[in-house]
Structure formats: C-alpha cells, structure tokens
Amino acid sequence: MKIPRLTDTTLRDGDHAISHSYTPEQVRTIVKDLDEAGVPVIEVSHGSGLNGSTIQQGFSKHPELELIKVAVQTAKNAKIASLFVPGIGTSEELRKAADLGISIIRIAVHCTEADVTEQYFRLAKELGLEAVGFLMMSHTQPAKVLVEQAKLMESYGADCVYVVDSAGALVPTGVRERVSALKDALSIEVGFHAHNNLGLAIGNTLAAIECGADQIDGTLRGLGAGAGNAQTEVLVAVLNKMNIDTGINLAILMDAAEEKVAPIMKSPIVVDRDNLSSGYAGVYNSFLLHVKHAAEKFGVGVGEIMEELGKRQTIAGQEDWIIDVAVELANKKGVKV
Numbered sequence: 001m002k003i004p005r006l007t008d009t010t011l012r013d014g015d016h017a018i019s020h021s022y023t024p025e026q027v028r029t030i031v032k033d034l035d036e037a038g039v040p041v042i043e044v045s046h047g048s049g050l051n052g053s054t055i056q057q058g059f060s061k062h063p064e065l066e067l068i069k070v071a072v073q074t075a076k077n078a079k080i081a082s083l084f085v086p087g088i089g090t091s092e093e094l095r096k097a098a099d100l101g102i103s104i105i106r107i108a109v110h111c112t113e114a115d116v117t118e119q120y121f122r123l124a125k126e127l128g129l130e131a132v133g134f135l136m137m138s139h140t141q142p143a144k145v146l147v148e149q150a151k152l153m154e155s156y157g158a159d160c161v162y163v164v165d166s167a168g169a170l171v172p173t174g175v176r177e178r179v180s181a182l183k184d185a186l187s188i189e190v191g192f193h194a195h196n197n198l199g200l201a202i203g204n205t206l207a208a209i210e211c212g213a214d215q216i217d218g219t220l221r222g223l224g225a226g227a228g229n230a231q232t233e234v235l236v237a238v239l240n241k242m243n244i245d246t247g248i249n250l251a252i253l254m255d256a257a258e259e260k261v262a263p264i265m266k267s268p269i270v271v272d273r274d275n276l277s278s279g280y281a282g283v284y285n286s287f288l289l290h291v292k293h294a295a296e297k298f299g300v301g302v303g304e305i306m307e308e309l310g311k312r313q314t315i316a317g318q319e320d321w322i323i324d325v326a327v328e329l330a331n332k333k334g335v336k337v
Helices: 014-016 024-037 063-072 091-100 120-125 143-156 172-185 201-210 232-241 250-264 273-283 284-299 302-310 319-332
Strands: 003-008 041-043 079-084 106-109 129-136 160-164 189-194 217-218
Touching: 003 232, 024 041, 024 063, 024 160, 024 250, 063 079, 063 091, 079 129, 091 106, 091 120, 091 129, 091 143, 120 129, 120 143, 120 273, 129 143, 143 160, 143 172, 160 172, 160 217, 160 232, 172 201, 201 217, 201 232, 217 232, 232 250, 273 284, 273 302, 284 302, 284 319
Parallel strands: 003 041, 003 217, 041 079, 079 106, 106 129, 129 160, 160 189, 189 217
Antiparallel strands: none
16 A cells, blocks of 8 residues: 655644644744654644635734744755645745745645636746645535546646545545545545544545545644544554554654643644534534634524534635524524524
8 A cells, every 4th residue: 555645734724723823932843843753744834824814814823934934944854835725825925935945835725616726836836836736625526526626726737636624524435435536537646634523534534545545634633623633643653553654753743742732732622512513514614613603692503503504515604604694593593683
C-alpha cells in the first residue's frame, strides 16, 4: 500500500477551536515538534484561510503573516502550507505568503464552485508553489459531480485535489466512492481531509488510503472545527499498526499533543450533541458558533436549526441566513421574536 503524505493542520484548522488566538511562540514550538517528528507538511494560516481575520470569520490575536513567517523560519525539513479561500483571500495575500516562503497553497471552495479558482491556481504556479485544490462539503454532491469539479482544478494546474468532509458527514462507503472516482479520473494526486462529527475521522481516512489517497490530513489532539479532525498522533499510531511506515516519530507527536496542544485547548474536542447534530445534518462545521448564538437568541434548539440547514444543503451560511432559519423555526413554535 502506498504511503500517503501527511499534512498536519493543527495551526490552521485548529485555529477555529481556539478562537484564532495562536501566538508566535505557540506556532514556533508546535512547528518545531512536528518538524522534528518528520511530518512533511505543516499548514499555517487563519482557520478560514489567508485574510480570514475579519468580523465575519473571527479576528486573529496575531497577524497570520507573522505566524507564517515564524513557521517558515522554524521548519528545517517540513514544507509550510497555507489555506486560501477565494472571496476571503485575494491575490495580494497569496503573493505575500509566497514571499514569506510557503511552499504549498491549498485553494478551497464549495465543491460545485471550482470555476472560481482558475486565476489563483495560475498565480500559484507562477509563484512556484505546489497548488492543492480543496472541494469542501464533498458529502453534498455525488462522485460524478466531484470528478467534474476536480477536472476543472486539474486543468487549471492543480497538483492534487482533495475530497474534503467539511461537516464530518461522510461514512466510509461515501469516502470510498468519492476518492476512488477521483483516482480513476485524474492524472494528479488525490487527497482526503476528515472531520470527526460522526466519530469516523480515522476510519474515513483509512478508507481513503485503501482507495489510493495520496495525501491525508490530521491535527494534534484532533484540534479543529466542530468535533475536530483525524487525530494526527492516533492516525500515525494506527498506520504503524497496519505496517504502513510513515517515517514519522510517534513519540514526539504524542508529547507535542499532550504538552503543547492540550494546554491551549479551550475545551476537549468531543462528539457532543451539537457537533453530532452538525455532522448528521451535514452542516459546515464553522457555522456551529453562529447556530448556537441564534438558538439561544430565538429560543429554538441547535439541532432544529442544524436539521433545517442540512435540508437546504448550503454553504452560504452567513449569520443572517442562519438567523432567518432560527426565526422561521421560532415562529412555527409560537416563540415571540
């Protein structure tokens, strides 16, 4: 079985879970440990990607470009990657991150909107970056649609396209269908990014590997949006047990997770009622905080809002959209708003 390349995204996806509060020293110590452990790629940026520090996405405690600079200066062997979401980030931020020394840009869009990524893939290649496509909310579309979208990214210059389970809503059969379809259709690499809302992040990642996934993601302690991601140290341990030698030092990862990441976590990353309802309904993980606020304000349940959002299968999800759903539900229940 091919050994997939592991990207640790603690310093990007984990940013959501700690309210965008990473400090330069925390980035330095975590990158140092991941690098020494032999993790080949470390992703660093605001949780919502370059230029994500906004009132809509959440302000960062420290400028992300400062954090990226620290990461690049600290890593001796690992490549530093950043996330880029068109409409949040612009070409200017992409150029700045490249100037600081990132090696990889991961360009993320809703899984039906690959057509907006062309200029950014072209720019990434001009800047000498490895360019990875992220098809977010991949559970909302069948494999055939994902293949069409991935082929667009491939034609724009993508080096890899990821099936991204943004809501933690996929089960192994769905992962196999999607990853296998991309592997059959593309001449470039295929990746998989898991979330754990149904408790399947590790299992789904293994399913992706069995279908030939070339790249996989994880975070230390599972630190990430919603119920978190596939836990990097657990994933490496499982792969070791399967005699898949990643070349990554498990002991260093376990120490980093316990001594560096656990102390900065605001609360344990668990599959609680709200995270489970998000995964079950298939709602984008980053919306959870907005949904909680709306539920409290309008006297309806988090699960009720999640269920309705799931029926609409939207990634639009701005706070006013979530509020519209909450108000509709409140009116149906006769709650005065």
